[in-house]
Amino acid sequence: MDSRLERILMQVEKPARYTGGEVNQIIKNKDNIDLRVAFCFPDTYEIGMSNLGMSILYHTMNSLDYVWCERVFAPWGDMAKAMTDAQIPLYALESGDPISDFDVLAFSIGYEMAYTTVLDMLSMAHLPLRSKERNDLTPLVIAGGSACVNAEPIADFIDLAIIGEGEEVNNELLALLHQAKASGWSKDQFLRSASDIQGIYVPGLYEPVYRDDGLIDHIEPNDGAVYPVKKRIIQDLDHVDFPVEPVIPTTEIVQDRVSLELFRGCVRGCRFCQAGYIYRPIRMKQSDRLVEQGKELLENTGYQDCTLLSLSTSDYRELMPLLNGLLEYCEPKSIGLSLPSLRADNFSMDIMDRIQRVRKSGLTFAVEGGSQRLRDAINKNVTEEDLLNTCKIAFSGGWNTVKLYYMLGLPTETDEDILGIAQMANAVLHCWRENAKNKNRGVKITISTSCFIPKPFSPFQWEQQISMDEYRRRVNLLKNSITAKNVTYKWHDPETSFIEAVLSRGDRRLADVLEYVWKHGGRLEAWEDYFNYDLWMEAFSQFGIDPSFYANRERTFEETLPWDVIDVGVFKKHLWNEREMCYQSTLSPDCRKQCSACGAARLLKKGCVCDS
Amino acid sequence: MRTLQRSFQRAGYPLKYSEGFNPHPLLSVALPMSVGISSDCEILDFKMDNEPSDLELAAQSVTRALPEGLMIHEIYHPEVKVTAIKWLQIEGILDYDSGVSDDLISNLNDVFQQDSIEVLKKTKKGEQMFDCKPHLRNLMIQPFDDQKVKMTGMISAQNPTVNPNLLIKAIPEEWKPDFSRFHRIEVFDEEMNIFR
Numbered sequence: 001m002d003s004r005l006e007r008i009l010m011q012v013e014k015p016a017r018y019t020g021g022e023v024n025q026i027i028k029n030k031d032n033i034d035l036r037v038a039f040c041f042p043d044t045y046e047i048g049m050s051n052l053g054m055s056i057l058y059h060t061m062n063s064l065d066y067v068w069c070e071r072v073f074a075p076w077g078d079m080a081k082a083m084t085d086a087q088i089p090l091y092a093l094e095s096g097d098p099i100s101d102f103d104v105l106a107f108s109i110g111y112e113m114a115y116t117t118v119l120d121m122l123s124m125a126h127l128p129l130r131s132k133e134r135n136d137l138t139p140l141v142i143a144g145g146s147a148c149v150n151a152e153p154i155a156d157f158i159d160l161a162i163i164g165e166g167e168e169v170n171n172e173l174l175a176l177l178h179q180a181k182a183s184g185w186s187k188d189q190f191l192r193s194a195s196d197i198q199g200i201y202v203p204g205l206y207e208p209v210y211r212d213d214g215l216i217d218h219i220e221p222n223d224g225a226v227y228p229v230k231k232r233i234i235q236d237l238d239h240v241d242f243p244v245e246p247v248i249p250t251t252e253i254v255q256d257r258v259s260l261e262l263f264r265g266c267v268r269g270c271r272f273c274q275a276g277y278i279y280r281p282i283r284m285k286q287s288d289r290l291v292e293q294g295k296e297l298l299e300n301t302g303y304q305d306c307t308l309l310s311l312s313t314s315d316y317r318e319l320m321p322l323l324n325g326l327l328e329y330c331e332p333k334s335i336g337l338s339l340p341s342l343r344a345d346n347f348s349m350d351i352m353d354r355i356q357r358v359r360k361s362g363l364t365f366a367v368e369g370g371s372q373r374l375r376d377a378i379n380k381n382v383t384e385e386d387l388l389n390t391c392k393i394a395f396s397g398g399w400n401t402v403k404l405y406y407m408l409g410l411p412t413e414t415d416e417d418i419l420g421i422a423q424m425a426n427a428v429l430h431c432w433r434e435n436a437k438n439k440n441r442g443v444k445i446t447i448s449t450s451c452f453i454p455k456p457f458s459p460f461q462w463e464q465q466i467s468m469d470e471y472r473r474r475v476n477l478l479k480n481s482i483t484a485k486n487v488t489y490k491w492h493d494p495e496t497s498f499i500e501a502v503l504s505r506g507d508r509r510l511a512d513v514l515e516y517v518w519k520h521g522g523r524l525e526a527w528e529d530y531f532n533y534d535l536w537m538e539a540f541s542q543f544g545i546d547p548s549f550y551a552n553r554e555r556t557f558e559e560t561l562p563w564d565v566i567d568v569g570v571f572k573k574h575l576w577n578e579r580e581m582c583y584q585s586t587l588s589p590d591c592r593k594q595c596s597a598c599g600a601a602r603l604l605k606k607g608c609v610c611d612s
Numbered sequence: 613m614r615t616l617q618r619s620f621q622r623a624g625y626p627l628k629y630s631e632g633f634n635p636h637p638l639l640s641v642a643l644p645m646s647v648g649i650s651s652d653c654e655i656l657d658f659k660m661d662n663e664p665s666d667l668e669l670a671a672q673s674v675t676r677a678l679p680e681g682l683m684i685h686e687i688y689h690p691e692v693k694v695t696a697i698k699w700l701q702i703e704g705i706l707d708y709d710s711g712v713s714d715d716l717i718s719n720l721n722d723v724f725q726q727d728s729i730e731v732l733k734k735t736k737k738g739e740q741m742f743d744c745k746p747h748l749r750n751l752m753i754q755p756f757d758d759q760k761v762k763m764t765g766m767i768s769a770q771n772p773t774v775n776p777n778l779l780i781k782a783i784p785e786e787w788k789p790d791f792s793r794f795h796r797i798e799v800f801d802e803e804m805n806i807f808r
Binding site: 006007010015023248250256299301302304333334 | 618635677679791
């Protein structure tokens with residue numbers, strides 16, 4: 001580590017974020033390594049170290065003996081300034097070496113607001129931002145993560161993107177790079193060859209052709225590149241490489257616990273949800289395998305909490321055997337289990353009994369729509385009866401804090417639907433009065449709303465986002481109709497949602513905007529401390545771009561979308577059918593009740609079915 | 613603290629937890645440390661769930677489970693309470709980027725030879741003037757190299773606690789170092805016997 005850092009670390013907040021040295025960090029001998037990978041998470045240490053994907057891929061990439069993969073996180077503002085002033089370049093935690101000398105900079109991007117931080121980290125690493133300005137084979141700049149299903153806004157900055165799950169494809173890419181380095185290939189040669197690997201998208205090989213009206217006419221693949229680029233999945237989650245000795249942070253992070261991933265994909269098909277579609281087909285991990293991994297992880301880490309992760313945990317078929325198996329180990333050691341992502345409609349006494357601990361935290365349910373009609377339209381199959389039944393069980397069991405999440409601005413939403421949110425809050429309050437054991441403790445009901453953002457690869461990818469003024473009007477409508485004093489209403493500001501909506505369905509013409517925002521100080525924009533709406537508006541104006549073109553415009557089925565170059569499995573036609581059903585307020589059955597042949601099963605090996 | 617607690621857990625020597633509504637591990641570091649201080653002599657006061665017979669083995673196992681740079685010298689049953697800790701032997705290295713002048717060392721020693729050394733100390737009641745002198749023993753500054761000097765001596769560990777940063781505060785502006793780092797060497801009781 002640079003000796004000037006000793007002094008800087010004494011002046012910054014939470015210096016332990018920047019030192020490394022944690023238990024289970026992977027240290028290799030530089031002399032025996034052929035490829036150095038800087039695994040860059042474009043947010044702070046506490047956020048990145050809580051990310052399971054990063055933990056998995058850190059382990060799988062390091063399993064190659066000629067690769068040393070080290071971690072890099074975005075410094076907080078005070079540290080970034082101190083490093084820039086002292087001209088200390090961005091370094092990897094394990095070795096303390098500047099990452100400009102590494103072979104690969106791999107960015108894990110989970111959300112669009114991280115884009116400017118990606119640029120900032122490239123700049124702090126003293127590398128040219130644009131792919132075209134980096135002519136050598138290495139350092140190679142790659143990106144992966146859920147935001148990469150539409151990587152177009154950052155297409156000019158990265159050399160390639162990983163589409164889908166990285167456990168296998170990352171290592172195939174590294175093996176190819178290993179060969180390319182040894183054989184003296186040029187960067188172009190390497191990228192062309194890499195694009196033949198399923199799951200690798202090389203933006204430089206594709207050219208969007210624009211019409212006079214600003215829409216995309218078509219996307220032209222060059223040099224015989226495959227179109228579309230199909231994502232990669234891991235077929236067998238039970239046997240894929242998974243870390244049982246994760247790096248244990250020395251300092252406090254967001255998730256100080258063991259994380260167990262139960263399954264990938266989701267059977268529900270809620271129409272606003274990108275994750276449910278881009279992670280299809282549904283693949284489960286067996287419960288005995290999970291119990292085994294859970295125990296090993298708890299023993300190897302010493303953590304006192306374990307969390308079960310999935311998009312919809314109550315849909316995990318083997319949930320009871322899993323809970324029983326884990327509790328047998330956890331209960332005598334006072335280790336707590338948490339189950340986020342429970343559905344509001346099947347929270348049972350059984351589940352509740354098992355996750356009860358001395359300290360009861362609140363229950364959170366994503367109801368999303370204020371009326372049954374709207375919930376049917378968005379395919380969120382939750383009835384008021386189900387929700388109240390769940391609350392009844394929770395309240396009689398002693399829970400007294402309930403959070404209900406909604407979105408405002410969903411397609412077909414009316415004022416009547418919004419008033420339904422207040423009515424639901426009253427019904428929940430009434431339910432508490434009828435069922436709570438100890439009313440003296442009082443009840444806390446929180447309603448939380450955020451502005452709906454249409455996402456690529458969801459059935460609502462053609463929708464318009466409502467204007468910020470319209471969102472504020474709906475917020476006031478709801479605010480004025482909530483009268484009960486034990487009900488609190490919190491609403492997210494629409495400004496971040498608006499910018500996110502622009503980037504989420506953005507195209508390559510936003511590259512200059514991103515660079516402008518970064519150049520004028522934009523970084524860590526997912527944080528309220530740093531997000532600067534005015535700067536974004538200035539940037540759009542600077543380049544003659546109307547952000548409403550991206551956020552507030554309704555698309556037609558015929559339009560070529562920027563992300564049409566990517567195939568996540570689900571057919572575009574299926575998404576459109578789902579959208580049509582929304583406008584008829586019709587539910588679709590979940591995948592278990594009836595398969596709608598969405599197309600994701602094509603990605604499985606022949607003869608395999610989803611969710612088995 | 614989390615790190616220590618998890619390391620005991622991983623090594624197979626879980627700590628005892630308190631009873632009641634919000635159980636926490638029974639573990640405390642006798643002398644709180646600020647960021648940047650290193651030490652050879654920290655005293656950790658704790659209770660184990662199932663006390664092992666071989667304490668030496670336990671010390672080795674927990675050391676293996678600790679992050680690099682932390683180690684357990686010894687685990688033993690205390691005969692005295694940690695409130696008996698009185699003196700802390702320290703060593704500090706002070707950086708002078710523009711170089712150590714000839715009279716710097718004697719000037720610094722003069723500061724600490726004074727009969728009283730008043731500094732502004734932050735307490736719960738706000739800021740108050742505090743005389744360090746009675747709570748220091750044998751404080752001496754010696755040369756170290758052409759850009760660093762070494763400070764050695766004893767400071768009061770408890771009742772009151774003297775933070776080494778107060779010693780730096782006591783140095784007048786013209787002789788203040790550009791940077792300093794402190795290391796704890798040993799802990800002693802009132803009678804200057806090594807505390808264990």
